[in-house]
Amino acid sequence: MTGRRLRFALCGLVLLTVLYAAACTTTGDDDPDEGRGTPKTAAVPPSGLGGLGPASPPAASSSPPPAPAGWWKPAVGVTWQWQLTGTLDTSVAADVYDVDAVTTSAADVARLKAAGRRVICYVNAGAHEDFRADAGNFPESVRGKGLEGWPGEKWLDIRRWDTLEPLLAARFKMCKDKGFDAVEPDNVDGYANNSGFPLTAEDQLTFNRRVADLAHGLGLAVGLKNDVEQAEALAPAFDFAVNEECAHYDECDTLKVFIAAGKPVFHVEYDVDTAKFCPKTTALRFSSMKKKEDLDAWRQTC
Structure with missing residues (x-):
């Protein structure tokens, strides 16, 4: 927050040949604007200018502002399960579950957390899905070309944050x-x-x-999904990475920036045998496993 400032002015008035001195004081008071949250690059929260009026002098000392609410910070090396289709299998011995935002119920999440698991909410942020209940809330103007191999999905115009922010906020709040x-x-x-x-x-x-x-802003951790080309630039903003097939495409080294920052890489391969990719990704300290492309409950870990 900004401190309060007192502005003083001294006014003099001369009447005829008699000098009459008077002092007048004007004050301005900056009301602190707490805002909705501090951008990650900001050093201090923004402040707004309040209305003019009588101001009290600044306090001799003040308490620091309360720290923002934290969120889960997953550790490097935790095990995980990723299931987006089929009946949810809650018996898999994994520290972390990554499951669908819509088809997973609050009771499912509670059951997993009661068993000591952390739970990640899968949300499609960059593409429109015509099979979701909120599909009609996305105007045609932000829907682009279809995703190759994924019927019913179209890329979104990510430049239109004015349109997308409230829609994504609603999805994230559902997860929360x-x-x-x-x-x-x-x-x-x-x-x-x-x-x-x-x-x-x-x-x-x-x-x-x-x-x-x-x-x-909702107190949720967040993972960078793929986009390995920008991993170095984005690692500071994210708490973990989720990657598909970095071994297949020879891209795993790019994700070492997450491990170096103490953030896990949750990694899967579909077509490469564990005997071929596990030695490398284990050495990189990735949380790796092999999955089927439909992401049912089956998994084969390193």
Whole structure:
């Protein structure tokens, strides 16, 4: 917050040949504006200018502002399970579960957390899905080309934060209300795909950081999904990474920035045998496993 400032002015008035001295004081009071949250790059919260009026002198001492609410900080090396289809299997011995925001109930989340698990909420942040209940809330103007291999999904114009922010905020709040610890925003690499919009790398960085801030503002941890090309720039804004097939595409080294920062990399391969990728990703301290592409309950860990 900004301190209060007192502004003083001395006024003199001469009447005829008699000098008459008078002092007058004007004051201005800056009311602190707490705001909705502090951007990650800001050194101090913003302040607003309040109305003019009598001001009291600043206190001799003041208490520091309360620290912002924290969120879960997963550790490097924790085990995980990623299941987005089929009946949820809560018996898998994993520290962390990554499950769908909509099909997973609050009771499912509570059951997992009662067993000592942390739970990540899968949310599609960068693409429109025509099968979701809120699909009609996304105007046609922000829907681009379809995602190759994913019927019913279209890339979003991530430059339109004015439109997307309230829609994503509602999804993230649903995760929070169900008791999730974190969100996994999917499809945050539209700039590197044929989205139908002239998206740039800078557009993507801006959007992804906004998504991270949105999650943190609700007290949720947030993971960077794929977008390995921008991992170094985005690692400070995210709490973990979720990656598909970095071994297959020879990209795993790019994600070491997360491990170096004490943040886990939750990694899966679909077509590569564990005997081929596990030695490397284990040495990198990734949390790796092999999954089927439909992401049912089956898993094979390193």
